[in-house]
Amino acid sequence: KAPEKNEEMLALCYANFYILQKNYAPAIEFLDRAIELGPSRTMKTRCLFILGQIHQKTGQFEEASHYYQMVVKRNASFEMEFNSKINLAICYVAKSGNRDYIVKKLKRMLKDDKNKEYRDQVYFALASVALKDADTAAAIDYLKKSVATSKQNNYQKAISALELADILFSHKNYKLSQAYYDSTLQFLPKEFPNYKE
Numbered sequence: 001k002a003p004e005k006n007e008e009m010l011a012l013c014y015a016n017f018y019i020l021q022k023n024y025a026p027a028i029e030f031l032d033r034a035i036e037l038g039p040s041r042t043m044k045t046r047c048l049f050i051l052g053q054i055h056q057k058t059g060q061f062e063e064a065s066h067y068y069q070m071v072v073k074r075n076a077s078f079e080m081e082f083n084s085k086i087n088l089a090i091c092y093v094a095k096s097g098n099r100d101y102i103v104k105k106l107k108r109m110l111k112d113d114k115n116k117e118y119r120d121q122v123y124f125a126l127a128s129v130a131l132k133d134a135d136t137a138a139a140i141d142y143l144k145k146s147v148a149t150s151k152q153n154n155y156q157k158a159i160s161a162l163e164l165a166d167i168l169f170s171h172k173n174y175k176l177s178q179a180y181y182d183s184t185l186q187f188l189p190k191e192f193p194n195y196k197e
Contacts, residue, residue, distance in 0.1 A: 008037040015050075024054045045074045049084060061091040065098060072105070082118065085109060089125035094132040102129060120150035124160050140167060147183065158187035 002010055011034040018027035031047050031054075039047065052067030068084040068091065076084065088102050106129075109115045109122050127142035143164035150157035165180035188195060 008034050008039055011037065012043075012047075015047075019050070019054070024058055028054060041074070045071055045076045045080065048074070049076070049080050052084065052087060056087060056091055061093050062096070064091045065093075065096075069098075069101075078114070082109070082115070086121055086125045089129050092129050092132055094134070099129065099133070117152060120146045120153055120156045120160065123149060124156060124163075127160075127163065136167060136171075140164065143167070147180070154187040155189070158184050158189075158192075162188065 011030045015027045015030035015034065018024070018030065028051065031051055035044055035047050038044075048067050049071045052064045052071065055061070055064035055067065065088055068088045071084040072081055072088075075081075085102075085105050088098070089106060092099065092102055103126065106122050106126050110119060115122065123142045123146035127139045127146065130136075130139035130142060143160050146160035147157055147164065150160065161180045161183040165177045165184060168174075168177035168180060
């Protein structure tokens with residue numbers, strides 16, 4: 001029986017409540033309802049981004065990509081647009097039609113000076129797309145660049161080095177894989193899943 005003027009905020013509160021419980025189906029319904037109620041442009045963009053995150057978390061990558069593309073087209077904040085483009089690459093499904101779109105956006109990000117300190121993440125995203133397309137040579141090249149350009153983000157450096165070490169190990173390049181496993185151990189937090197392995 002809340003006043004109508006509070007319905008949007010109430011829908012957002014319920015959505016947040018369900019997200020915190022990891023109960024995503026009702027969270028999606030409440031986010032959709034909040035969008036229907038016509039929130040501000042900024043809030044609508046935020047809701048679309050959260051919908052992308054929920055679908056990504058639940059393995060619905062095509063739906064997640066749809067929402068991330070909507071965020072990119074809305075001139076979102078730098079951080080939200082950047083993360084949407086990175087997540088588009090992570091959600092990329094091999095043989096889907098949006099590969100060229102994703103790669104083009106990511107390569108454009110590499111040229112933009114405002115992304116200079118985030119190039120390690122962009123290279124990692126490009127490697128993710130290459131791996132899904134079974135282009136191991138390109139993936140190795142991008143991962144090497146990710147490790148080399150990572151200056152402040154030790155977690156990204158560790159993740160990139162680990163992915164690269166695993167690929168090299170599977171191709172029996174043990175000497176080089178050992179070097180990247182060593183780099184991984186220098187930067188990977190001890191609470192990381194499979195740290196001991």
